[in-house]
Amino acid sequence: MPGTEGERAEPAEPVTWLMLVYRVPSEPTRLRAAVWRRLRNLGAVYLQNSAAVAPRTPQSERMLRTLRSEIVESMSGQAFLITTSSVVGDNELAALYNAARDDEYEEILDKCVDFHEGVAKEVRASHFTYGELEENEEDLAKLKGWYEKVKARDVLGAGRAKDVVKALDDCARTLEGFAASVYEAEDSAISQPPRPGAG
Known part of the structure; x- marks a missing residue:
């Protein structure tokens, strides 16, 4: 059952979990780092060293x-996938x-604050250019993409998801306001009469 804002969700019924218990050679260290990155991208959490779990979904399985196959076949390690x-x-x-998941959402919320501050800085400097607008559009697209990745692994309904949706909506409104200022600056430049002696 999804959690309400600011609360942790508690499952209405027992969750089916997948646990990967593995061992890879200590050298080269890049092997352990590679496994850690893959598990992190999946959203798995560690219960102890070399034992990570995630809710069972078609994607996680x-x-x-x-990953288990790669540990055994490519890394000369051992791995057991338990449900x-x-x-x-x-x-x-x-x-x-x-x-x-809420930790990840918190990172996105922090970046949303940075987004507003970045736009405000451009407004204070009157940098109403299409280049700045495009850069801010790209930044917002990255934030939305990041949210979609976290949302995909947020299968138990973490509490901060709603906060992020609202924050991204606020960012979109800030971007719309900045875009309007860019268009206004362009229209103003076009409508200004030519300077005396120009032409």
Whole structure:
């Protein structure tokens, strides 16, 4: 059940979890880093060293099966992919997973604040150019893309998701206001009469 704003979600029924327990050679260290990055991109949370879990979805199962295969076949390691639907402390595990998503959402919220500050700086400097507008459009598109990635792995309904949706809407309104100022500056430049002696 999705959590309300500011609360952790508690599953209405037990979640089916996938747990990857693995061991890779200590050298080269890039192997461990590669596994960590893949698990992080999936949104998995570590219960202890080399044991990470994620709710079972078609996407998470596909990614974890692929990762397990790579650990065994390409990294000369060992890996076991375990599924369980009955865990003592299931709500605590769900809260741990949601806390990781809320941390990611918090990062996006911080970047939304930076977005507003960046636009405000351009307004104060009267940098009403299409180049600045395009740059801000790209920044907002990146924030939206980041949100979509986190949302895709937010399968248990972390509490900060609604805050991010609102913050992105606010960013979009700020961008619209800046765009209007750019168009106004352009129209003003076009409508100004030529200077005496010009031409």
